[in-house]
Amino acid sequence: MLPVETIQDKILLLRGQKVMLDEDLAELYGVETKVLNQAVKRHSKRFPPDFMFQLSEEEYTESTALRSQFVTLKKGRGSHRKYLPYAFTEQGIAMLSGVLNSDRAIEVNILIMRAFVKLREMIASHKDLAKKLDELEMKYDAQFAIVFDAMRQIMTPPEPKRKKIGFVKEEKNKAD
Structure with missing residues (x-):
């Protein structure tokens, strides 16, 4: 269905935890972000703070910048959100399959759990x-x-190179 690498690219490190954002999960589950968040709110007792938390403005800005290094964001994605996104830990994601209660949710959840396991194995090795x-x-x-x-x-992984914004003044060769 989906390659594990596609899912791994959506796993972020926030507040010292590996998480996935609501909009990425909604995309994987094939539902709107609003629908996913409504289902979570209806079952809020299943999502304590160690399963899910809302990002701060700063965290959202940083997570958007981090994701844009890997893929180009879809046009308008994240730009017209009324609320800050929610981040789901591995336990919160496991709880989502029961809340969404669809065959696709179960299949995607299995793939996500495998991606988390693969990530842990890579870190351990x-x-x-x-x-x-x-x-x-x-x-x-x-x-x-x-x-x-x-x-x-x-x-050691290389530091990402940032491109300078603006014009760069070229120096002329002194030998000319």
Whole structure:
């Protein structure tokens, strides 16, 4: 149905938790964001603060900027929202399938849970690799320090390059 990578791209880190926004979940479930949020409000007892929370203005701005680095936002997406979006933790997303109660919701929920598991496995394997590298570094002397430093640089994800806004004044070559 949907590739796990598509779902993983919609998982954000907010308030130290991996979450998905209501508009992304609504898109995956094939319902309007308003319909999803109404269903959640009707069953509010099922969604305590550790399952779902509303974003602050700052968090929403940051999450929109983060998502726009990966994909171009749909025209008008997020620009005409009356309320700030809700973020659902893994437990909140699991609760959604029961609230929405459709075959598609169940199928999408299974895919989302698999995406969260895959993400945890990737993080765990990265930690295991870093631990093994530390052990090797302690075992061998300083002559391999350059190799270990190079390996750590390879393991560290690159900082996203930001394009400068505006005009850049070109310098003329002094030899001309």
